Amino acid sequence: MSGRTGSAAPAQNGCPAAVRERSPPLGQSYDLAGKVMLLGDSGVGKTCFLLQFKDGAFLSGTFIATVGIDFRNKVVAVDGVKVKLQIWDTAGQERFRSVTHAYYRDAQALLLFYDITSKMSFDNIRAWLTEIHEYAQKDVVIMLLGNKADVSSERVIRMEDGQSLAREYGVPFMETSAKTGMNVELAFLAIAKELKQRAVQLPDEPRFQIHDYIESQKRKSSCCSFM
Ligand SMILES: Nc1nc2c(ncn2[C@@H]2O[C@H](COP(=O)(O)OP(=O)(O)OP(=O)(O)O)[C@@H](O)[C@H]2O)c(=O)[nH]1
Numbered sequence: 001m002s003g004r005t006g007s008a009a010p011a012q013n014g015c016p017a018a019v020r021e022r023s024p025p026l027g028q029s030y031d032l033a034g035k036v037m038l039l040g041d042s043g044v045g046k047t048c049f050l051l052q053f054k055d056g057a058f059l060s061g062t063f064i065a066t067v068g069i070d071f072r073n074k075v076v077a078v079d080g081v082k083v084k085l086q087i088w089d090t091a092g093q094e095r096f097r098s099v100t101h102a103y104y105r106d107a108q109a110l111l112l113f114y115d116i117t118s119k120m121s122f123d124n125i126r127a128w129l130t131e132i133h134e135y136a137q138k139d140v141v142i143m144l145l146g147n148k149a150d151v152s153s154e155r156v157i158r159m160e161d162g163q164s165l166a167r168e169y170g171v172p173f174m175e176t177s178a179k180t181g182m183n184v185e186l187a188f189l190a191i192a193k194e195l196k197q198r199a200v201q202l203p204d205e206p207r208f209q210i211h212d213y214i215e216s217q218k219r220k221s222s223c224c225s226f227m
Pocket residue numbers: 014015040041042043044045046047048049059060061062063064065066067090091092093147148149150151176177178179180
């Protein structure tokens with residue numbers, strides 16, 4: 001199942017469905033591939049986040065919920081290694097949960113979103129993590145993302161609350177904006193680096209630490225971000 005309800009609507013009506021790409025475009029060779037799933041309540045911005053990463057675009061407007069699951073591919077270069085990320089955009093609505101459960105076990109990485117302007121989406125993160133522990137691989141990489149950081153006037157979840165929840169579960173954390181692009185690239189690059197490290201661990205190479213990498217990159221860009 002794929003597509004979004006009302007997907008025949010014009011593109012400017014919210015973020016359109018991720019278009020299926022069954023194989024990489026010509027010339028898009030890669031050295032290794034990994035599957036990444038985007039999870040979180042309906043409306044937190046998963047589709048917009050993916051489209052910002054893939055196309056550098058954000059289309060605001062009426063929200064059109066994803067139906068089932070869609071995916072897009074993007075190849076990123078990590079230390080000379082081309083990593084193809086197959087990114088699965090899932091529907092956040094409860095009624096599609098059984099569809100998405102079937103995809104968890106093949107995922108190497110999960111980006112788990114809440115919306116900083118929605119307390120319910122934040123409160124539901126614990127339930128999402130329970131679901132993840134039930135259905136995903138034991139060694140799956142999980143990252144917690146507080147999206148819509150550009151809407152500071154409507155913020156109801158403090159950054160410290162996101163940080164402390166992430167610490168409790170031992171997962172890396174970032175605030176992001178699918179609208180401005182803040183930390184979008186960084187989230188996927190960190191995942192790609194982790195996947196590359198797991199696949200190609202050279203004997204003398206120090207182990208890649210995703211937490212440390214994210215913190216150092218956030219510090220570097222702190223002059224220009226909302227954080
Ligand atoms: N201001 C702002 N709005 C955003 C951001 N990300 C998404 N939105 C808006 O939030 C609404 C929902 O975005 P989607 O990306 O469709 O949400 P989703 O998580 O994919 O929702 P489901 O498909 O139902 O799971 C849309 O109206 C977007 O324009 C963001 O970073 N900032």
